[in-house]
Amino acid sequence: MDFSAFSSQFLVGLSRAMILFVVCAGLSFVLGVLRVPNIAHGSLYMIGAFATFTLTKLIAGSTGFWIALIVAPLLVALVSLIAERALFCHLYQREHLMLLLFTFAISLILGDLVKIVWGAEYRSVAAPALLKGTISILGVSLPRYNLFLIIIGPLVAIALWLFTNKTRIGKISRAAAVDREMVGTLGINVSWVFAIAFIIGCYLAGLGGALIAPTVSITLGMDHTLIIEAFLIVTIGGLGNMWGALVGSLIFGVTQSLGVLFWPQFAIVFPYAAVVIVLLLRPKGLLKSVW
Amino acid sequence: MKKRVAVRGFELVAVLLTFLFIFYPANAKAQRPIKVGVIDCYTGPAAVFCYDALNGFKLALDEINKKGVLGTKIEFTTRDDKFKVDIGLSMAKELVMRENVDLLVGTISSSVALAVSDYAKGEKVPFIVWISKSEKITGEKGHRYVFSTGENTAMAGKAAGLALSKKPYIKYWIAGDDYEYGHAIADAVWRNLKALKPTVVKMGETWWKTGEPDLVPYFTSVIGAKPDAFIVCGGGATMTNSLKACKTTGIHEKIPVFMHTATDHAVLKPLGLEAPEGVMGTMDYHFYYPDTPANKAFVKAFQDAYGAPPGFPAFHGYTTAHFIAEAFRKAGAIDKEKFINALEGMVIDSPAGKIEMRTCDHQAVLPMYLGVTKKVPQYDFLISGDIVTLTGKDVMPSCEEIMKARGK
Numbered sequence: 147m148d149f150s151a152f153s154s155q156f157l158v159g160l161s162r163a164m165i166l167f168v169v170c171a172g173l174s175f176v177l178g179v180l181r182v183p184n185i186a187h188g189s190l191y192m193i194g195a196f197a198t199f200t201l202t203k204l205i206a207g208s209t210g211f212w213i214a215l216i217v218a219p220l221l222v223a224l225v226s227l228i229a230e231r232a233l234f235c236h237l238y239q240r241e242h243l244m245l246l247l248f249t250f251a252i253s254l255i256l257g258d259l260v261k262i263v264w265g266a267e268y269r270s271v272a273a274p275a276l277l278k279g280t281i282s283i284l285g286v287s288l289p290r291y292n293l294f295l296i297i298i299g300p301l302v303a304i305a306l307w308l309f310t311n312k313t314r315i316g317k318i319s320r321a322a323a324v325d326r327e328m329v330g331t332l333g334i335n336v337s338w339v340f341a342i343a344f345i346i347g348c349y350l351a352g353l354g355g356a357l358i359a360p361t362v363s364i365t366l367g368m369d370h371t372l373i374i375e376a377f378l379i380v381t382i383g384g385l386g387n388m389w390g391a392l393v394g395s396l397i398f399g400v401t402q403s404l405g406v407l408f409w410p411q412f413a414i415v416f417p418y419a420a421v422v423i424v425l426l427l428r429p430k431g432l433l434k435s436v437w
Numbered sequence: 438m439k440k441r442v443a444v445r446g447f448e449l450v451a452v453l454l455t456f457l458f459i460f461y462p463a464n465a466k467a468q469r470p471i472k473v474g475v476i477d478c479y480t481g482p483a484a485v486f487c488y489d490a491l492n493g494f495k496l497a498l499d500e501i502n503k504k505g506v507l508g509t510k511i512e513f514t515t516r517d518d519k520f521k522v523d524i525g526l527s528m529a530k531e532l533v534m535r536e537n538v539d540l541l542v543g544t545i546s547s548s549v550a551l552a553v554s555d556y557a558k559g560e561k562v563p564f565i566v567w568i569s570k571s572e573k574i575t576g577e578k579g580h581r582y583v584f585s586t587g588e589n590t591a592m593a594g595k596a597a598g599l600a601l602s603k604k605p606y607i608k609y610w611i612a613g614d615d616y617e618y619g620h621a622i623a624d625a626v627w628r629n630l631k632a633l634k635p636t637v638v639k640m641g642e643t644w645w646k647t648g649e650p651d652l653v654p655y656f657t658s659v660i661g662a663k664p665d666a667f668i669v670c671g672g673g674a675t676m677t678n679s680l681k682a683c684k685t686t687g688i689h690e691k692i693p694v695f696m697h698t699a700t701d702h703a704v705l706k707p708l709g710l711e712a713p714e715g716v717m718g719t720m721d722y723h724f725y726y727p728d729t730p731a732n733k734a735f736v737k738a739f740q741d742a743y744g745a746p747p748g749f750p751a752f753h754g755y756t757t758a759h760f761i762a763e764a765f766r767k768a769g770a771i772d773k774e775k776f777i778n779a780l781e782g783m784v785i786d787s788p789a790g791k792i793e794m795r796t797c798d799h800q801a802v803l804p805m806y807l808g809v810t811k812k813v814p815q816y817d818f819l820i821s822g823d824i825v826t827l828t829g830k831d832v833m834p835s836c837e838e839i840m841k842a843r844g845k
Contacts, residue, residue, distance in 0.1 A: 151660070158654045266480065266485065268707045287660065363678045402654065410642070410645075
């Protein structure tokens with residue numbers, strides 16, 4: 147096995163894992179604080195990607211992409227704020243199955259809305275000029291954009307950690323995840339805590355969509371493929387645990403990429419096989435779950 | 438006196454009504470329109486191609502219905518098969534049994550095409566396939582009731598074999614969508630290439646889930662394997678993804694890449710100027726080549742009606758409508774068996790020249806244009822350049838080969 151082939155495959159897998167992490171961190175956060183398994187998370191990721199496409203079409207050139215990277219997740223956060231205040235906040239008292247079905251319905255509605263607004267065609271977003279082409283690191287060839295993703299992932303992780311551990315709202319969110327009644331008893335408006343947590347989670351979904359836009363064809367159906375992977379990752383990492391989402395994403399992304407190298411015909415099996423092994427050994431997830 | 442007049446009046450009316458009933462049915466038969474049932478995929482990524490075909494079909498029908506066929510018009514109704522065999526089949530049954538269509542047309546999915554073809558054979562209803570590319574449709578699973586106005590994997594495979602056998606590459610890597618069409622085109626290309634150049638070697642194969650969006654890890658692993666050339670096989674949507682992955686990984690700059698339909702406009706358009714240059718491809722229709730008056734007129738009419746240039750599905754849809762009209766005219770009646778007899782061996786004029794519907798296998802004799810993706814100043818998308826034309830006769834399997842495949 148050629149070392150450079152192996153390492154380039156590993157790095158590509160790592161970059162894919164970083165996008166998965168951004169999305170799953172959001173999902174895990176929402177799951178932890180609100181106890182809502184948000185199936186519409188995949189649809190929001192898809193909206194983030196399509197919004198990036200539209201913004202790059204409106205603002206030509208590389209700046210279009212950088213602006214889209216900032217604005218598209220904010221748009222997704224706005225959509226989720228509207229959904230949360232209008233629909234979700236009335237349902238927190240209901241049982242989980244209700245919420246699951248409700249988010250599933252929302253995901254179908256959003257999926258069709260995307261089809262109405264953007265149509266059924268494949269869309270493509272170009273990487274910005276700075277990140278085009280490949281770069282050679284120690285003889286290993288890697289697309290520049292993938293290197294960018296490998297850098298962005300840890301930055302998001304650090305930002306999220308700072309938020310949950312160093313800001314007041316973040317600490318309250320963590321507390322609400324553990325015991326929402328107590329937080330309410332302390333006189334804090336739990337409803338607004340939930341809203342903020344939900345928006346942040348959905349912002350991350352939109353950011354994931356914006357980040358993946360230059361690497362894949364943006365299509366309908368990308369929400370379905372992603373949400374299955376996202377739930378598996380969040381489960382094996384430990385529900386509600388951000389570091390768990392990171393570990394799960396790394397396992398998933400890297401096994402997928404290395405699987406392609408070693409056994410291309412069965413490459414798609416590798417990450418799911420890894421999930422099965424983890425759940426057999428540690429059914430509650432690798433790291434501590436909040437639930 | 439009054440009574441007699443009333444009786445005479447009544448008799449007159451009765452006679453008039455009787456005459457009307459005798460003559461009315463005869464008129465109705467000539468006035469009944471020709472009904473075509475279209476089954477295609479109008480949801481998901483394949484929809485783009487299916488709408489293109491339908492638009493080409495509608496454009497032709499607008500022209501045809503001005504003159505009329507057998508004193509009547511050709512009407513059509515569409516059904517969405519959602520790329521699923523069971524849905525396509527149930528739509529076919531509904532069209533034949535409830536709508537009483539005179540013929541079926543359609544499908545982009547080769548699996549749906551084969552299923553509907555089998556049903557059409559049983560019901561003795563003609564079925565014209567216009568996008569699906571599996572060679573089995575007019576090859577080993579062909580029969581009297583199925584026709585194809587599109588190119589198929591045998592033709593594409595032979596064209597690729599002819600093209601690649603002239604190149605110095607020995608070690609090949611093959612990759613593609615893991616479904617019927619992906620494997621069919623890979624087998625056809627390899628079979629023909631190996632026959633023309635026995636020294637070629639297949640280093641390895643990679644098959645991904647159909648419609649897999651992120652092909653970068655697969656392409657980087659192929660770069661690592663260091664083949665002399667890389668062949669990618671997949672449906673239209675995957676081709677766009679593959680071209681994107683080429684651009685991202687830069688594989689086409691290190692290793693020559695060949696993809697059937699890489700030079701198709703529908704595949705190149707979404708990528709705009711970001712599409713990779715220098716990728717080899719084959720296609721059976723280009724709106725910009727050959728630059729004949731007939732092609733120009735067709736493209737202009739299509740562009741005026743639908744706001745975009747026609748792709749190969751539109752070309753096939755257009756020729757299908759003309760084949761249908763001419764065959765009914767020659768048959769002289771709305772009769773399925775007479776229609777089939779008339780359609781066999783029929784030659785029509787098309788934007789790309791004369792096209793013959795070959796009698797032995799019901800396959801339209803289409804050329805293959807081999808080209809390389811290229812940027813040009815007048816368009817904001819890439820086109821096929823350095824085009825080499827292979828005629829239908831060069832690339833189609835012979836009638837003997839077809840009969841052998843059908844086991845006759």
